[in-house]
Amino acid sequence: MLEVIDKGRASDAHPVPLLFVHGAWHAAWCWDEHFLNFFADKGYRALALSLRGHGQSPAGKRLRDCSFDDYLEDVTSVADELPVRPVVIGHSMAGVIVQRYLETRAAPAGVLMASMPPTGFLGSGLRWMRKHPWHFAKLSVTGESLPFVSTPPLARERFFSTHTPERLVVEYASRLQEESARSGLDGVMTRPRPDRVTNPMLVLGAADDGAVTPREVRATARAYGIDPEFFPNMGHDMMLEPGWQAVAERIHAWLGARGL
Template identity: 70%
Template structure:
């Protein structure tokens, strides 16, 4: 059995959940990056144990201001560059360059990281992409036009995602048990007010990314549109793969194991 997860700090005081260790079959660590309103805990529910059981060293980091990670400035002003710095700092502390795996906003963090850093491989789950992010935002505006007015007035977005009803609409499929939706909704936290602006105007440079990518999407995603996921994949020269009966939080949905197995198979084919 893999060792129990442990939480510790690496500069600059980031929360990390660490499972398993590298093996002869899987000599490269996996570094997981969460999306908006989440933290490292979302990977520890299923994915970290899944990969640790199969001989990987699986590590999830909470970006600054998330989970137990510290931040030297208000969360509302944390930028995409700040989050990329967090990923870069922790990845540099690992014994070997990790495979980087990002969900949603974390996928954008991974892509920006890969513009200046090499990695053995990258995996994006339900990723956001700057230009396609506009379509995702417009979907939210059409459903809840008053949300954006309230967010602009208060600078707070958590109240508009952390009820069971809103969390299911945005993050979970109709197949997810209500008890799980309520539990996960209660664990969501406030997100940077600046990050939405950065997500649209970050000007990605796909030609700078030389890392092989796997892009996975969810057919019942209430947050990121199918077109947005496809646009991300096309920009980086790959085809997106989609999972039926799956909501945005692919690592927490009842069908999470099929997603994890696909990542495992893809990495194995690359000797990772």
Template identity: 55%
Template sequence: MLEVIDKGAASDAHPTPLLFIHGAWHGAWCWDEHFLDFFADRGYRAVALSLRGHGSTPDAKAVRFASINDYVDDVESIASGLPTRPVVIGHSMGGFIVQTYLESHDAPAGILVASMPPHGARRFIPRMFQRRAGRAVRALTTGKSLQYFDSLDTVRTFFFSPTTPEADVVRYASRLCEESARISVDSLGLNLPKPALIKASLLVVGAEYDGCFSTDEVHVTAAAYGTEAVMFPMGHDVMLEPGWRDVAEHIDGWLVGRGL
């Protein structure tokens, strides 16, 4: 059973549900801080899931072996139970999942938020080594990558902007969980997204102070899907940053413009 946080209800203005997919080391909680209530208050049904081994979803021991296809199955298990096909919204690794999901599943639209690019983690992993080589080696060789984020400085560097309140960084760092080792293999080349197979309209949102994926990578992602990226002056975890409302407002406007 996957943890699902479900808020709001479909309305005449917004009949299409929104399905939010978190990134690596996170859970549905990251959307529940601000975004779910924001969209529920706007007349959307807003649903977030925790992938296997994340948040309050069980199977933490087996999470290290979870593949991108396993995570896509998790998303489809929730999407297929909704009254209509949802807009799928993925953050970071969740954007990687959304891209792969859309290769073989219909959706009215997709939204990539500070997403892993189509070329995967081939630049993210070197960033980990560049910053903390010893920790990166231990994380990758043991399959226990959470140990890499054992300092608040590292958490801030990768996930938050320099101006994010320290209390927020402390609180969110305490909620991070272990991540799949197999997903690293998938994202380094074994199973990368195939943009040519994706027909859904995509919105690409990036963060200027993102410690995971560079501004150039965000623009590469947008170009792969024939669109332009919208950048915001914040860190990687845009849904948790003090300026989160600006991102939510832009997503809402984009959805309204498409009758969703």
């Protein structure tokens, strides 16, 4: 059984559930910190799952072998159990998982937050290799990436802005966990098919993102024929940064304008 944190109830104002999907090294907890209660209080049913091998979700096999196809199966299985198709919200790596879900499932809407771009992880991987060649070399040998993102300085570099209080960086860095080595390869090889996605999309970016560049966020938005929206003084983990409420409010307003 996958871990699913489920809060709130659908209301007349917001009859469609929201399904939040986390990125690499994270789990459902990152949405439960602020977003689930925020949207539940607004009259939504808000759910977040932990992909297999993350949080309290069993992997079913070695975590290092879990693939994007496995993660897509997780999202699909949770979404298909809901009474109506949910709005799906994906962060970072999950941006691609959500896009792949939307290629084959009609949904009311999709939201991409600091999403991996259409070109995949290649750009991010090259930037990581240039900045930390020894990290990348060890990761390639061991298949273990957690040590290179989970210390407070490295977590801040990748996930948080310079404005984030150190106590938050320390707390959240301690909750990160190992990611699948196979997912790293899939992130380089997988290409979403925006031409197959027909539902409305919202693309959000963080101005001080250490993992995804503004250019990459713009490329994602351009693939859907829309303009991205950026939040200043914000790092990659937009749901955990001190300015998280502005992001949540924007999603709420955008969904409300569509009767969702």
